[in-house]
Amino acid sequence: MKNVRFGIIGVGNMGSSHAACLFADKIEGAVLTALCDIDENRRNILSEKYPNVVIFADYKEMISSGIVDAVIVATPHPLHSEISVFAMENGVDVLCEKPADITAEKAALSAEIAKKTGKKYAIMFNQRTNPLFKEAKRIVESGEIGNPTRLAWIVTNWYRTQNYYDNGDWRATWSGEGGGVLMNQAPHNLDLWQWIFGMPERIFATCSYGKYHNIEVEDEATILAKYKNGATATFITSTGEYPGTNRLEIIGSKGKLVIEQGKLKKWILPSDERTFCFNHPFPTVDFEPEYSEIVQTEQESGHRGILQNFTDSILKNEPLISPGSDGIFELLISNSAYISADKGEWIELPFDAKEYTNFLSSKVSDVQKKSSKSSIKFHDFYSNRWKVNW
Numbered sequence: 001m002k003n004v005r006f007g008i009i010g011v012g013n014m015g016s017s018h019a020a021c022l023f024a025d026k027i028e029g030a031v032l033t034a035l036c037d038i039d040e041n042r043r044n045i046l047s048e049k050y051p052n053v054v055i056f057a058d059y060k061e062m063i064s065s066g067i068v069d070a071v072i073v074a075t076p077h078p079l080h081s082e083i084s085v086f087a088m089e090n091g092v093d094v095l096c097e098k099p100a101d102i103t104a105e106k107a108a109l110s111a112e113i114a115k116k117t118g119k120k121y122a123i124m125f126n127q128r129t130n131p132l133f134k135e136a137k138r139i140v141e142s143g144e145i146g147n148p149t150r151l152a153w154i155v156t157n158w159y160r161t162q163n164y165y166d167n168g169d170w171r172a173t174w175s176g177e178g179g180g181v182l183m184n185q186a187p188h189n190l191d192l193w194q195w196i197f198g199m200p201e202r203i204f205a206t207c208s209y210g211k212y213h214n215i216e217v218e219d220e221a222t223i224l225a226k227y228k229n230g231a232t233a234t235f236i237t238s239t240g241e242y243p244g245t246n247r248l249e250i251i252g253s254k255g256k257l258v259i260e261q262g263k264l265k266k267w268i269l270p271s272d273e274r275t276f277c278f279n280h281p282f283p284t285v286d287f288e289p290e291y292s293e294i295v296q297t298e299q300e301s302g303h304r305g306i307l308q309n310f311t312d313s314i315l316k317n318e319p320l321i322s323p324g325s326d327g328i329f330e331l332l333i334s335n336s337a338y339i340s341a342d343k344g345e346w347i348e349l350p351f352d353a354k355e356y357t358n359f360l361s362s363k364v365s366d367v368q369k370k371s372s373k374s375s376i377k378f379h380d381f382y383s384n385r386w387k388v389n390w
């Protein structure tokens, strides 16, 4: 195969950004051949903007047309697994927007079909391309900060106004997206948490539903987690605080990392704390840890980086930065957080998938949210309002 022929399913905010990127030949080895959206108005605009690209109203027709080798799935999340599975079963590789779906169970099904069909399947966890997170993962895995003992992440710089929530009728509803900030904005951070620090074994959470906005789902959540080795994690997120904070702190027995405002700060102790704790002759210590910092100079390659990696994985069998099967983990965290918040109990992972389905059905209510159709925007880069300064 010389070029991967791409189709995009769901050409709204994110899909239009992927379309612009592919159309402008920004991805080596990739070409845009098809677009699909159920919205007629969008299709008309797309036909004008992309005269040589075939426009479809039905994703099954696009996938079966023979004019695409791979698809990007950028519809609302509850359709992600259904579309991914159909594509892979029909011989088409899949790059799916985050989250992989709204339940860990459906994400696991997509991963299983990828394994069965041998098709490439990746998730758009674009923040995995950020040099600071990549470095934090490398440091933790190398053992440089010793035995990891605690992660604390305050990520409240996902601020959104009511206008955002009114801009698209699927947003911020249990039926339309299966949750709020944990399901829409925080999947990136939940993924990075588990990518760098590993999966916890127990979760406790509180969620505030419509605390800051006129929405039925949560716009604030606090998660506590425990690990098999005794490590703990806390995770606080919100779309209702301005100005927000984004501070990730990782402690190990031999050092500490902090990522905040475009810097990774690192402190390394002269020896492991577990050793000097029991051998030091005084009640406290005054060691100067070795300090260094990395300033983020290079921009993360972001969406484009993941898209290039996915294309290279098809053409050159390069390893995927964010394999589709990894999409299950952050959903295990968010799904269990919802159950915990509902029951007021600690939840052991993996939880009972049926329990989550029951929880979700109980949440799907008739609440009618004020909504207006989102306007169509075409960007060369994903618009600034999505940008996060680390």
Ligand SMILES: NC(=O)c1ccc[n+]([C@@H]2O[C@H](COP(=O)([O-])OP(=O)(O)OC[C@H]3O[C@@H](n4cnc5c(N)ncnc54)[C@H](O)[C@@H]3O)[C@@H](O)[C@H]2O)c1
Pocket (backbone or CB within 6 Å): 009, 010, 011, 012, 013, 014, 015, 036, 037, 038, 039, 042, 057, 059, 074, 075, 076, 077, 079, 097, 098, 099, 124, 125, 126, 168, 184, 374, 386
């Ligand atoms: N990776 C990121 O940084 C990032 C950022 C924003 C959004 N996203 C993800 O992208 C997805 C879409 O979000 P958005 O903000 O672009 O939403 P959007 O509402 O702007 O766009 C969704 C589009 O999908 C279309 N659609 C719905 N059902 C369809 C179907 N059955 N077949 C074809 N098209 C269909 C809609 O008409 C709409 O045009 C979400 O899952 C979201 O989480 C990812």
